[in-house]
Amino acid sequence: MTFRTINIILFVLCFNPIYGQTNVLIPNKGIEGISIVIDSSTISDVIQIYGTDYTLSEKTLITNYRFDKIGLTFQIDPYDKNKIVRSISVESPFKAKTEIGIVLNENTMKDVWNTYNDKGCFTSNSYAWNTQNGISYYIKKDPNEKGYDIEEKIFKIEINNDGDFGISSRTNFEFNDxxxxxxxxxxxxxxxxxxxxxxxxxxxxxxxxxxxxxxxxxxxxxxxxxxxxxxxxxxxxxxxxxxxxxxxxxxxxxxxxxxxxxxxxxxxxxxxxxxxxxxxxEKTAFDVYTYGTFCGIAGTPPDKCQEMLDLVNANNYVQLSSWLKSINPEIATYGYIGLEFLKKKGIKIENKELQKMTELSESKIQLNTCQGCIFGVTEQIKDVLKNKNINQIYRSFQQSGWIK
Incomplete structure (x- = not known):
C-alpha cells in the first residue's frame, strides 16, 4: 500500500464521519455527526471539510455544490452574500436513514406515505417527491408516463428548513448587490x-x-x-x-x-x-407612452390620454395642436384625437392642423398600445385614427364622464 493511498484513506476516515456507516438525518438541521448546519454554516465551511472535488451547478434561483463521490449536495442561494447552506441532499453512495426510520435506497414512497399518514407527491419530468416538515423524499419516474410508482425506492432525501413545499428558508439572508x-x-x-x-x-x-x-x-x-x-x-x-x-x-x-x-x-x-x-x-418628448382608452384592471385611460382629455375639457387648442406636430407617435396621435374632439364641440380646426391630421391619418408608424389588460400591442396610426373608431371613443368618454 502506497503512502498516497494511506493518506487518502486517513482523509476519508478523519474528515468524513459518514464513511461506512448509516447516518441519521435530522429535519430542519442537518446530519448527525456532521458539523454543517442548515441556515448557519456556509459553503466555505463545507469546502474546508470536503475539499474542492465538487461539481458546481448554477441556476437562476439556486446553486448546488455536488460531491458525487460521497453522495452529498449542498445548496445555497446564489444571491446570498454570506453563502449560507440552505439545504443538504443525500444520494448513493451515502448511507442514511431518518429519525423515524426511512432508509435511503431501501424504503419506498409507499413507506413514506404510511409513516407520515400522508399521500400525494409533487412531480417534475423525471422525479416525484413528498415534502414533510424540514425534509423531502424523492423517487424517480418515467418521463414518458403521467404518474409515478409509489413502490419505487427513495433515491434522494433532502433536508431543508422552514420553507413551504420543501423550499429553503432565507434565514440570515443578506442580498449581495x-x-x-x-x-x-x-x-x-x-x-x-x-x-x-x-x-x-x-x-x-x-x-x-x-x-x-x-x-x-x-x-x-x-x-x-x-x-x-x-x-x-x-x-x-x-x-x-x-x-x-x-x-x-x-x-x-x-x-x-x-x-x-x-x-x-x-x-x-x-x-x-x-x-x-x-x-x-433637446425639447423633444422621446419618452415611451402608451396609447389607449380604457386600460388595465381598473379600465382607466393611460396618463397621457387623461392629459389629452383635460386639454379637451379646457378647449386648449394650442397645446393639442402642439401635440399633433410632435415626432413622438403616441403624443401626436393623442393630439389628433383631441382636436377631433374639439371639432365635435364646435371648435374650428385651422388648415395647417387639418393638413397635418390628413398626413397622420395615413401614417403606418406603429403605436405602443394597450388593449384592456394587455399592454405592448402595436397598431398602426392609420388604423387607430379611422373615423368610426374616433366616434366610438368619443361616445365612450362622454358616457363615462371623462368629457364634460
Whole structure:
C-alpha cells in the first residue's frame, strides 16, 4: 500500500464521519455527526471539510455544490452574500436513514406515505417527491408516463428548513448587490463613452445572452423597434436583472448614429442615465407612452390620454395642436384625437392642423398600445385614427364622464 493511498484513506476516515456507516438525518438541521448546519454554516465551511472535488451547478434561483463521490449536495442561494447552506441532499453512495426510520435506497414512497399518514407527491419530468416538515423524499419516474410508482425506492432525501413545499428558508439572508452594481455600471460606461457606437453595445448584450439564465443574468427583452418621423429609429427594451426591471429607450438616425438614450429604473421610478446627441431634439418628448382608452384592471385611460382629455375639457387648442406636430407617435396621435374632439364641440380646426391630421391619418408608424389588460400591442396610426373608431371613443368618454 502506497503512502498516497494511506493518506487518502486517513482523509476519508478523519474528515468524513459518514464513511461506512448509516447516518441519521435530522429535519430542519442537518446530519448527525456532521458539523454543517442548515441556515448557519456556509459553503466555505463545507469546502474546508470536503475539499474542492465538487461539481458546481448554477441556476437562476439556486446553486448546488455536488460531491458525487460521497453522495452529498449542498445548496445555497446564489444571491446570498454570506453563502449560507440552505439545504443538504443525500444520494448513493451515502448511507442514511431518518429519525423515524426511512432508509435511503431501501424504503419506498409507499413507506413514506404510511409513516407520515400522508399521500400525494409533487412531480417534475423525471422525479416525484413528498415534502414533510424540514425534509423531502424523492423517487424517480418515467418521463414518458403521467404518474409515478409509489413502490419505487427513495433515491434522494433532502433536508431543508422552514420553507413551504420543501423550499429553503432565507434565514440570515443578506442580498449581495455588488454584481448588480457592476453590471449596471458596465452598461452605463458604454452609454457614457465619448465615441459611442452600437457595435460595442451589441457585443455587451451578446455576452449577457450567454449567461442570462444564470444567477445575476442580465436579460434584454425588446418591447418594440419602429421607425418614427424624421427617418429615426426607436427601440424600447425592458431589461431584467435579479427581479428588478429597467427600461432602455434608444433613438438613432438612419445612418446608425445615436440621437437619444435613456435608462430608467422602473422599481425606483428614476432616470439612471440620459443622453442626447443632437441639440435640435433637446425639447423633444422621446419618452415611451402608451396609447389607449380604457386600460388595465381598473379600465382607466393611460396618463397621457387623461392629459389629452383635460386639454379637451379646457378647449386648449394650442397645446393639442402642439401635440399633433410632435415626432413622438403616441403624443401626436393623442393630439389628433383631441382636436377631433374639439371639432365635435364646435371648435374650428385651422388648415395647417387639418393638413397635418390628413398626413397622420395615413401614417403606418406603429403605436405602443394597450388593449384592456394587455399592454405592448402595436397598431398602426392609420388604423387607430379611422373615423368610426374616433366616434366610438368619443361616445365612450362622454358616457363615462371623462368629457364634460
Amino acid at each position: 455588488e454584481p448588480v452594481k457592476e453590471k449596471l455600471n458596465s452598461l452605463i460606461t458604454i452609454f457614457k463613452s465619448d465615441n459611442f457606437n452600437f457595435q460595442k453595445l451589441d457585443s455587451f448584450w451578446s455576452a449577457e445572452k450567454i449567461t442570462e439564465k444564470e444567477p445575476y443574468g442580465f436579460e434584454k427583452r425588446t418591447s418594440f423597434n419602429r421607425m418614427i418621423e424624421n427617418n429615426l429609429n426607436q427601440e424600447s427594451s425592458e431589461l431584467w436583472l435579479v427581479g428588478s426591471s429597467y427600461n432602455l429607450n434608444i433613438i438613432k438616425s438612419s445612418d446608425n448614429e445615436l440621437v437619444y438614450l435613456k435608462l430608467t429604473d422602473n422599481n425606483e421610478q428614476k432616470t439612471l442615465f440620459e443622453r442626447i446627441e443632437n441639440s435640435n431634439f
